[in-house]
Amino acid sequence: MDLKKIFSEIYDSLNDVEDAGKVADYIPELANVSPDHFGVHLVTVDGQHYDFGDSDIRFSIQSIAKVFSFVMAYSQIKSTIWERMDVEPAGTPFNSLVQLEYDKGIPRNPFINAGAIVVCDILAGELASPKDNIRSFVRDLCGNRTIDYNPLVAHSEKKTGFRNYALVNLMKSFGNIHNDIDAVMDLYFHLCSLEMSCRELSDSFLFLANNGIVPYSGKQILSPSRTKRTNALMQTCGFYDEAGQFAFKVGLPGKSGVGGGIVAVLPGKYAISVWSPRLNPKGNSFKGMLFLEEFTTRTHLSIF
Numbered sequence: 056m057d058l059k060k061i062f063s064e065i066y067d068s069l070n071d072v073e074d075a076g077k078v079a080d081y082i083p084e085l086a087n088v089s090p091d092h093f094g095v096h097l098v099t100v101d102g103q104h105y106d107f108g109d110s111d112i113r114f115s116i117q118s119i120a121k122v123f124s125f126v127m128a129y130s131q132i133k134s135t136i137w138e139r140m141d142v143e144p145a146g147t148p149f150n151s152l153v154q155l156e157y158d159k160g161i162p163r164n165p166f167i168n169a170g171a172i173v174v175c176d177i178l179a180g181e182l183a184s185p186k187d188n189i190r191s192f193v194r195d196l197c198g199n200r201t202i203d204y205n206p207l208v209a210h211s212e213k214k215t216g217f218r219n220y221a222l223v224n225l226m227k228s229f230g231n232i233h234n235d236i237d238a239v240m241d242l243y244f245h246l247c248s249l250e251m252s253c254r255e256l257s258d259s260f261l262f263l264a265n266n267g268i269v270p271y272s273g274k275q276i277l278s279p280s281r282t283k284r285t286n287a288l289m290q291t292c293g294f295y296d297e298a299g300q301f302a303f304k305v306g307l308p309g310k311s312g313v314g315g316g317i318v319a320v321l322p323g324k325y326a327i328s329v330w331s332p333r334l335n336p337k338g339n340s341f342k343g344m345l346f347l348e349e350f351t352t353r354t355h356l357s358i359f
């Protein structure tokens with residue numbers, strides 16, 4: 056299949072669709088991105104790369120990073136994480152407080168903000184140097200030592216992250232945050248500020264399409280069984296209250312971020328990343344979702 060040609064045909068077909076999305080501006084620093092960027096990168100488990108558009112420009116990966124922190128905790132931390140969070144789709148927005156009160160401070164899953172904040176609490180309590188350790192982990196996954204946090208984005212979110220502070224305080228009141236709140240949130244905001252390109256994202260997610268093994272280094276990150284479970288979590292929880300739509304239309308386990316990125320994997324075959332900054336009302340990339348829907352429909356390369 057000529058995937059590059061397919062990418063360009065789909066991109067052209069989307070030119071006729073009005074981009075109804077809006078760039079995230081609740082984190083002021085994110086509003087500075089040019090909204091018309093568009094990039095795609097696909098890498099296969101046997102090492103073939105296909106790209107299109109702005110696939111080498113780094114952007115703020117935001118909640119996509121929740122997969123990295125979760126995988127780190129799931130693979131390296133001895134204490135059980137499943138006493139601190141569940142594995143159920145939330146069906147609510149990524150920063151919702153409502154359910155958390157009913158669930159007594161136990162987040163529904165690790166990919167909503169509350170769940171990722173608990174993962175940060177676990178990592179803050181158990182790693183020697185959590186910010187450095189997470190960054191090295193991500194660098195190793197994609198084989199690029201220059202990947203880094205953007206301190207301006209982390210700072211911008213810290214200054215305006217009232218809702219995230221509400222989540223962490225509510226969980227602390229239920230005893231589900233063990234460390235100092237400011238240390239946990241500093242880690243969470245830095246995690247979200249990681250900047251990567253589509254190519255780097257696809258490379259770093261490829262182990263989830265390869266039974267938990269990073270193809271370029273041969274390193275086993277997760278067992279096949281835990282890899283299956285991580286993909287199941289992405290499938291059911293990766294797009295918040297739009298997880299059903301993403302499964303229905305695209306049919307791949309994946310994860311989105313409010314920087315406009317989406318990464319998805321087809322186990323045994325490939326990882327794909329798309330970046331288009333305008334978001335739909337659920338906080339997922341408007342064009343990115345349309346692109347992936349068209350891609351899996353034309354190529355039949357979905358899990359369904």
Ligand code: GLN
Pocket residue numbers: 116117118119149150168212219247311312313314338
């Ligand atoms: N840093 C963002 C927040 O906490 C991440 C949200 C997202 O990408 N969905 O609001």
